[in-house]
Amino acid sequence: ADGDAAAGAKVFKKCAACHTATEDKNKIGPTLMGIVGRPVASIEGFKYSDAMKKHAEEVPTWTEEALYTYLHDPKGVAKGTKMIFVGLKKDQDVNDVIAYLKDPSAA
Numbered sequence: 001a002d003g004d005a006a007a008g009a010k011v012f013k014k015c016a017a018c019h020t021a022t023e024d025k026n027k028i029g030p031t032l033m034g035i036v037g038r039p040v041a042s043i044e045g046f047k048y049s050d051a052m053k054k055h056a057e058e059v060p061t062w063t064e065e066a067l068y069t070y071l072h073d074p075k076g077v078a079k080g081t082k083m084i085f086v087g088l089k090k091d092q093d094v095n096d097v098i099a100y101l102k103d104p105s106a107a
């Protein structure tokens, strides 16, 4: 989509308590390094919820479209997820954060 990575870096502050996008390191949530195109629930050693493992069977890959839907409404998309986050309301914020996640070095 038409996201802006620099704007997305600012949106990512809402995620940064729980995720890094630039290090191979899990926090409360799994690393988001390389998340665009990555298989769902695939970080070795991260303890995903049963809800996220089930989501992986339905939607195997974090495509931009899958991220778009999930980030608008995490709990609606992966019912029972342990990601405690209401989601992003604005379409532009979602597109921007996806652009950032695709290429953090562009921010």
Ligand code: HEM
Binding pocket: 011, 012, 014, 015, 016, 017, 018, 019, 028, 029, 030, 032, 035, 039, 040, 041, 042, 043, 047, 048, 049, 050, 051, 052, 062, 067, 071, 080, 081, 082, 083, 084, 085, 088, 097
């Ligand atoms: C999982 C993105 C905010 C905690 C995930 C996943 C993505 C994601 C794509 C799935 C990762 C995978 O399949 O490996 C984001 C983005 C955020 C955000 C872009 C901000 C817009 C947060 C916040 C928290 C959090 C604020 C903590 C309060 C988690 C946890 C999981 C997760 C615990 C694992 C979920 C489960 O196993 O059910 N996040 N997240 N995230 N996130 Fe976030």
